Amino acid sequence: MKRILVGIKRVVDYNVRIRVKPDGTGVVTDGVKMSINPFDEIALEEALRIKERGGAEEVVVATIGPADVQQQLRTALAMGADRALHVQADGVIEPLVAARALLKLVEKEQPFLVIVGKQAIDDDNSQTGPMLAALWNRPQVTFASKVELSDGKARVTREVDAGLETLEVDLPALVTTDLRLNEPRYVKLPDIMKAKKKPLETLALNTLGVEAKQHLKLVKFEPPAQRQKGVRVKDAGELIEALKKKGLI
Amino acid sequence: MAVKVLIVAEHDGTKLNPATAKSVTCACGIADAEIVVAVLAAKADAVAAQAAQLTGVSRVLSVENPANEPALGAVLAPQVAALAQNYSHVLAASTTYGKDMMPRVAALLGTAQISDIMAVESANRFRRPIYAGNAIVTVETDPADKLVGTVRSASFEAAAPGGAAAPIEKVTLNVELPTHTRFLSVSAAKSDRPDLQTASRVVSGGRALGSADGFKILYSLADKLGAAVGASRAAVDAGYASNELQVGQTGKIIAPELYMAIGISGAIQHLTGIKDARTIVAINKDADAPIFEVADIGLVADLFQVIPELERYMA
Numbered sequence: 001m002k003r004i005l006v007g008i009k010r011v012v013d014y015n016v017r018i019r020v021k022p023d024g025t026g027v028v029t030d031g032v033k034m035s036i037n038p039f040d041e042i043a044l045e046e047a048l049r050i051k052e053r054g055g056a057e058e059v060v061v062a063t064i065g066p067a068d069v070q071q072q073l074r075t076a077l078a079m080g081a082d083r084a085l086h087v088q089a090d091g092v093i094e095p096l097v098a099a100r101a102l103l104k105l106v107e108k109e110q111p112f113l114v115i116v117g118k119q120a121i122d123d124d125n126s127q128t129g130p131m132l133a134a135l136w137n138r139p140q141v142t143f144a145s146k147v148e149l150s151d152g153k154a155r156v157t158r159e160v161d162a163g164l165e166t167l168e169v170d171l172p173a174l175v176t177t178d179l180r181l182n183e184p185r186y187v188k189l190p191d192i193m194k195a196k197k198k199p200l201e202t203l204a205l206n207t208l209g210v211e212a213k214q215h216l217k218l219v220k221f222e223p224p225a226q227r228q229k230g231v232r233v234k235d236a237g238e239l240i241e242a243l244k245k246k247g248l249i
Numbered sequence: 250m251a252v253k254v255l256i257v258a259e260h261d262g263t264k265l266n267p268a269t270a271k272s273v274t275c276a277c278g279i280a281d282a283e284i285v286v287a288v289l290a291a292k293a294d295a296v297a298a299q300a301a302q303l304t305g306v307s308r309v310l311s312v313e314n315p316a317n318e319p320a321l322g323a324v325l326a327p328q329v330a331a332l333a334q335n336y337s338h339v340l341a342a343s344t345t346y347g348k349d350m351m352p353r354v355a356a357l358l359g360t361a362q363i364s365d366i367m368a369v370e371s372a373n374r375f376r377r378p379i380y381a382g383n384a385i386v387t388v389e390t391d392p393a394d395k396l397v398g399t400v401r402s403a404s405f406e407a408a409a410p411g412g413a414a415a416p417i418e419k420v421t422l423n424v425e426l427p428t429h430t431r432f433l434s435v436s437a438a439k440s441d442r443p444d445l446q447t448a449s450r451v452v453s454g455g456r457a458l459g460s461a462d463g464f465k466i467l468y469s470l471a472d473k474l475g476a477a478v479g480a481s482r483a484a485v486d487a488g489y490a491s492n493e494l495q496v497g498q499t500g501k502i503i504a505p506e507l508y509m510a511i512g513i514s515g516a517i518q519h520l521t522g523i524k525d526a527r528t529i530v531a532i533n534k535d536a537d538a539p540i541f542e543v544a545d546i547g548l549v550a551d552l553f554q555v556i557p558e559l560e561r562y563m564a
Contacts, residue, residue, distance in 0.1 A: 094361055096355065096362075122379065130350075131356035134352070143349075164435065165434070167431065168431045168433055169431070215394060216363065232546075235550065238548075242546045
C-alpha cells in the first residue's frame, strides 16, 4: 500500500506564555494547554492533501511519549489520518531516540514518504527529521515550502537562508515542513466522533528494541535576560535626535 | 581526551560565510581547544585560504569533490562523519546549511546534538535557548561522548583575520556518497543591500505595510541608512516580502547594531529573532503593541507619515 508516515509531537500550545519553574528544573507544564506541534500539523496536512489528490492510499500518524500523547493522536485522526501509532515512553525523549524509534516504525510500515515538522516549538532542536533520514539511509529535504510527487521522485522546494532552493530526490524520502507549505484544516465535530473509532496502536519503546538513553543532562532552566525599558519619542524629529545621540546615524 | 574541535565551513564556492567565523569564536571559548576548519567544496582553495586567516584556527582541511557543490546535507554528512573520527567536537553554524547537515552527522556518529549554542561554559557544558528564547537551558554532555553542535551566530562576534595563516592540508576521503539527491535550482533575490544575517543595521516591516508595494517605502529608508531589509512572518505570509527576509524563531536570528521594527506588532516568535540587537526602534500605530516592551526607542505613529519624514531629516 502507498503509505505516508507522519511524525507528530505533543508540545505546549503556541499561544501559552512560557514560565520557567522557580526551582529551575524546567518550564511550567501543569494545567497548560497542549497541542500538536504546529510544524507537525503542517506535515499531517500535507500528507492528507497528497492522499486526497490520489498520491497515497494511507496516512499513518505516529508519536512517542506517555499516555497523554494519545490526545494529540486523536486530534490527528480527526484531521484525517487513517491510523495512529503510539510509542509509549516516559521521561525526556531526545531527538536521536525519537529518530531511532521512528526508524523502527518506518521498517514496519514501509512508507514511501515520511513527513515531520522542521522543528518542535518547545525544545527548538530541529534534529529529528534529518536524524531519521540518516539512520534510514534515505534522502532528506528540510524546510519544505512545496512538495510535488511523480513516478518515484519528489521535487521539493525548501526555504533556505539564500531564498528558495529546489531539490529532486528519489523516493522513499523524508521531508520536513516549513511554515508556508500549507495551512492546516480545522477539525470538525463529526470528525472528532469518527476519530474515536479509528485504530490507535500502542507499542512500548523497549519492545521496539530502542533504549531511551539520555545523552544530554539538562542542568538548569532560566528565564532569558530582560532588556532595559526604553524611551518613547513623540515624532520623527525626536527619533532622529535619539538615534544621533546613540551614534547610530 | 584532548579537546579537538572540527568546524565545518559554510561557503558559496568562493566566499567563506561570516557565520563560520562566529563558530570559530564559539570554539575559542573552550579552554585549550585545538580548532580545525574543514572546507568541503568542489574547489576549496579560495575558501580554505580565508578560513586559514581566522584567529584561533590551527589547521584547515581541504576536502575536494565535485559532488560537494552545490552543498547537499545528505552528501556532506557522511564525509563530515568520517572526518569527525579524530575530533571530540564537531560544530557548524546554526544556519539552514548547518541545521540541515549536522543532525545527519550526529545520527551517523550515534551521538546527540546541541542545537543553537549561545554560550560556552566548558568543553562539555553549554547554554542554549528553548521555547523561542523564552527559557535558557544549560546542558551537559558526557565528556566521553563526541559532541555535535550548531552555533547561534547572533551570540558570537566573528573571529577576525589574524597574523600568520594556518596550514592547509588536502584530505582525500574514501566515503561512498549517495546519488539519491539532486540540486535543481536556487532562486535568490539579487540585491545590492547588505546581507540581512550580518548587516549592522536592519529595517524590518510587518503586516501594517499593507502590500508588496507598501513595502517599497522600507527599501527606500533602508537605502538611506545603508541597512538590510527584514520582515515579520505575517508580512512574508501575506506575500509582501520573500521568505529569506523573515526574522524570528523560524526565520533568521540576527544581532544588528540597529533594528528598526516598522509596523511590526512584536509576536514572541519575532522578538526571539532580534533580542540580541544592540538598539531596537519600534514604530507602530498601536501604543499597546508588544514590540514597545522590548524597544529602546518607541514611536507611536502612522508609519506612512513617519518614514517620509525620517528620510527628509536624513537627506
